[in-house]
Amino acid sequence: xxxxxxxxxxxxxxxxxxxxxxxxxxxxxxxxxxxxxxxxxxxxxxxxxxxxxxxxxxxxxxxxxxxxxxxxxxxxxxxxxxxxxxxxxxxxxxxxxxxxxxxxxxxxxxxxxxxxxxxxxxxxxxxxxxxxxxxxxxxxxxxxxxxxxxxxxxxxxxxxxxxx
Numbered sequence: 001x002x003x004x005x006x007x008x009x010x011x012x013x014x015x016x017x018x019x020x021x022x023x024x025x026x027x028x029x030x031x032x033x034x035x036x037x038x039x040x041x042x043x044x045x046x047x048x049x050x051x052x053x054x055x056x057x058x059x060x061x062x063x064x065x066x067x068x069x070x071x072x073x074x075x076x077x078x079x080x081x082x083x084x085x086x087x088x089x090x091x092x093x094x095x096x097x098x099x100x101x102x103x104x105x106x107x108x109x110x111x112x113x114x115x116x117x118x119x120x121x122x123x124x125x126x127x128x129x130x131x132x133x134x135x136x137x138x139x140x141x142x143x144x145x146x147x148x149x150x151x152x153x154x155x156x157x158x159x160x161x162x163x164x
Contacts, residue, residue: 002079002099003073004074005078007126012125013081017125020159027060028061031061034049034061034154034158035047035049035063039063041151044134045109045135046109047063048062048130048131050116050128050129050131052075052081055071055072074102076088076102077116079098081126083116083118085120086118087148088114088118088129089116109135110135111134112134112137113132113134113135114131118152121160130148130152
């Protein structure tokens with residue numbers, strides 16, 4: 001497994017994330033609806049609004065997953081935030097050197113497919129992802145990517161409500 005990379009600007013990125021005052025807040029319907037729609041639209045068992053904190057990825061909204069966070073060091077979203085502005089799409093995690101022996105791939109939830117759309121704040125800091133997860137390999141076409149980008153943009157707008 002390739003260790004989760006740490007962005008050069010991680011200290012500033014974490015400060016921007018904390019300024020949102022959203023970590024460890026209760027579930028909110030406005031975010032739950034986005035991930036629920038994403039899961040149904042893409043026919044995936046798991047969709048998450050994941051925020052990458054210093055040592056964990058915390059799920060502000062989750063569909064199809066019982067846990068509310070996982071360790072950052074096994075986080076695919078941690079890889080996705082340094083991949084920005086591009087999406088990170090892993091068609092088959094077992095065939096990807098970065099993830100083939102990741103505990104979340106070889107164990108529950110047995111991730112095979114991952115697509116993470118980076119949540120980039122107006123300041124330029126990437127605080128997390130809107131991501132899709134499946135237990136079987138798959139791909140996304142151009143329309144899928146555009147749909148995921150739109151849902152990500154809606155999630156970002158919601159994150160920025162009340163912020164200037």
